[in-house]
Amino acid sequence: MSHPTDADCIFCKIVAGQIPCFKLLEDERTIAFMDINPVNPGHALAVAKGHWPTVDVIPTEVLGAVAATAQRVAKAVITALEPGGVNLLQANGPGAGQSVPHLHIHVMPRRPGDAVALNWDYVPGDRAEIEAVYRRLKAVL
Ligand code: AMP
């Protein structure tokens, strides 16, 4: 299956076999491999084979395939590593901390007391502000 590529993209190079990875699995639309900067042992990535940077531009069916691959990897992580939990994380744009602009879902095993900065305290929001933003979103859905 043909898909868009970017010659300067590190994940496109991995998909093309031009640079190595610890490949977990591969199917028509996706590939999964180990993250080389793991937040915890077992940190892996489910990656679209095509070069689409973010969730707003990737075709819906490809995003679904990436999610299915993330699920397969998460099941393997849970079975083999028995972590305290698993986070799936997907960043869009530098403002969200995305460093590789080629869509991927992180599969992050979690350990009690680890220092992964993903969780936050619940602070009740202002209901009028929530409703005002809700109306803006509803208007474009
Ligand atoms: P993000 O910041 O959400 O775009 O995540 C990009 C992830 O890709 C980071 O966790 C990096 O550690 C990881 N990464 C970058 N280059 C490679 C590579 N060559 N092989 C495996 N993982 C990589």
Ligand code: ZN
């Ligand atoms: Zn790419």
